[in-house]
Amino acid sequence: MNRALRTFISGTTILFGLTLIGLPGCGDPREKLYDMYHEQVSSVGDLNDEMVVKYVRTYRKLREFGIKFEEYIGNNPEKSQQAYQDIEKIIKSGGFADFAEFVKVNAKIAWAWNMSQARIGMDKQQKLQDWGQHTMDQGIKTIQEQINDPDVPEETKESLRETLRELQAGKQELGDTYAKNLKWANWAMEMTKPLTNDQDMAVIMRHEKELMEVFTGLSAEQLDAINDHTMQMLEIK
Numbered sequence: 001m002n003r004a005l006r007t008f009i010s011g012t013t014i015l016f017g018l019t020l021i022g023l024p025g026c027g028d029p030r031e032k033l034y035d036m037y038h039e040q041v042s043s044v045g046d047l048n049d050e051m052v053v054k055y056v057r058t059y060r061k062l063r064e065f066g067i068k069f070e071e072y073i074g075n076n077p078e079k080s081q082q083a084y085q086d087i088e089k090i091i092k093s094g095g096f097a098d099f100a101e102f103v104k105v106n107a108k109i110a111w112a113w114n115m116s117q118a119r120i121g122m123d124k125q126q127k128l129q130d131w132g133q134h135t136m137d138q139g140i141k142t143i144q145e146q147i148n149d150p151d152v153p154e155e156t157k158e159s160l161r162e163t164l165r166e167l168q169a170g171k172q173e174l175g176d177t178y179a180k181n182l183k184w185a186n187w188a189m190e191m192t193k194p195l196t197n198d199q200d201m202a203v204i205m206r207h208e209k210e211l212m213e214v215f216t217g218l219s220a221e222q223l224d225a226i227n228d229h230t231m232q233m234l235e236i237k
Helices: 004-011 013-022 031-044 049-075 075-095 099-147 154-195 200-205 206-214 222-234
Strands: none
Touching: 031 099, 031 154, 049 075, 049 099, 049 154, 049 200, 049 206, 099 154, 099 200, 154 200, 200 206
């Protein structure tokens, strides 16, 4: 999606993030911000399948309009207001009452999507970490067996010991890096958790493929090919 439309559609989320950084006040400012956010989006209620289907349909229309919009603004900057009205017209044709309702639904979908995808990502990272540690353990075990083998020449063992030290250091670094990243990931998850709920995330996951398609602009086949290629490269099923 082009830059102008991204700014419109995700504006509330961006402003929310900026406020989270700079909100002054006594006590825990996050609680006030969470309350403010939920107050702003409460009018659309909890997410449901019909709402997400409507959102996907509208998002696709906005994507189709995106390039034309960018060209329109580029060639006719004085008509930008008309272009924004055209965006709202598309939003209404998708089934939303107005631009404000779409932005609120977008915010709820965005937080539910971000949280659910973060959980999936963290699970994959854990599997990748386990795979990496297991691979290094296997390498360390093999080298140690060679070092312990009386038939292996001493000069070869010296080289193996150096390799062993490098592998052990690499394993330690991999573990330390993962632990550091996990700490920050858990902090981010804890910060954003109050912005969504399990019910909304369950709805999102029922429509994960359609949402992934409209967010990335790729087809389901292209996304499957990317995922399969990545898993093959990592030798992970």
